Amino acid sequence: DVKVTQSSRYLVKRTGEKVFLECVQDMDHENMFWYRQDPGLGLRLIYFSYDVKMKEKGDIPEGYSVSREKKERFSLILESASTNQTSMYLCASSLYPGYGQPQHFGDGTRLSIL
Amino acid sequence: AQSVTQPDIHITVSEGASLELRCNYSYGATPYLFWYVQSPGQGLQLLLKYFSGDTLVQGIKGFEAEFKRSQSSFNLRKPSVHWSDAAEYFCAVGGPDRGSTLGRLYFGRGTQLTVWP
Numbered sequence: 458d459v460k461v462t463q464s465s466r467y468l469v470k471r472t473g474e475k476v477f478l479e480c481v482q483d484m485d486h487e488n489m490f491w492y493r494q495d496p497g498l499g500l501r502l503i504y505f506s507y508d509v510k511m512k513e514k515g516d517i518p519e520g521y522s523v524s525r526e527k528k529e530r531f532s533l534i535l536e537s538a539s540t541n542q543t544s545m546y547l548c549a550s551s552l553y554p555g556y557g558q559p560q561h562f563g564d565g566t567r568l569s570i571l
Numbered sequence: 572a573q574s575v576t577q578p579d580i581h582i583t584v585s586e587g588a589s590l591e592l593r594c595n596y597s598y599g600a601t602p603y604l605f606w607y608v609q610s611p612g613q614g615l616q617l618l619l620k621y622f623s624g625d626t627l628v629q630g631i632k633g634f635e636a637e638f639k640r641s642q643s644s645f646n647l648r649k650p651s652v653h654w655s656d657a658a659e660y661f662c663a664v665g666g667p668d669r670g671s672t673l674g675r676l677y678f679g680r681g682t683q684l685t686v687w688p
Contacts, residue, residue, distance in 0.1 A: 461614070488674045497580070499680035505674070505675065551674060554674040555674065557666050564613055565613070565614050
């Protein structure tokens, strides 16, 4: 089974801090994704990556950046955290950049910005 | 553009009753369709997927879904619901279409299922 591991289940940070959310997958998947999940809004794509050092903006990239230095690891960075970034963050991966590939999800990081 | 609509935000059923969760998609080409389930505090787990062929697909945990091209729908069903099925359910679509991004899935906003004992 594919395992996608997010480094923290719960995280509390202060406004203005630089925040790193880490995600690791163990199945040599090409694609990795970061989503934000808020009640009533479903999943919104922040960034995704097809390969090492490659990234593409999703629907809501403002205030976020990403890093993919190694194939198995995809980091989401909040450059200067704000209270409106309090949310559940989900990482996902899929095997290769083909159409219709199912995505495999981590358990999420619930981030609170105070 | 691709989009998914789940018309029901919240559904309540009694344990043992049948279940149908609705999903409508907007897609210009042949879609790849998915249903995911999210239990409280967890990530999303794939229930089933449709790519082509038989329009009735079977998934895990006793769920099935039927693809109806004429109605642009992919509804999820279960004949007899168990209390452990209480969760949030997400429909998703992907595939080659104008403006579609390779590898991306588009998710609906989810349907929250409550099961009465």
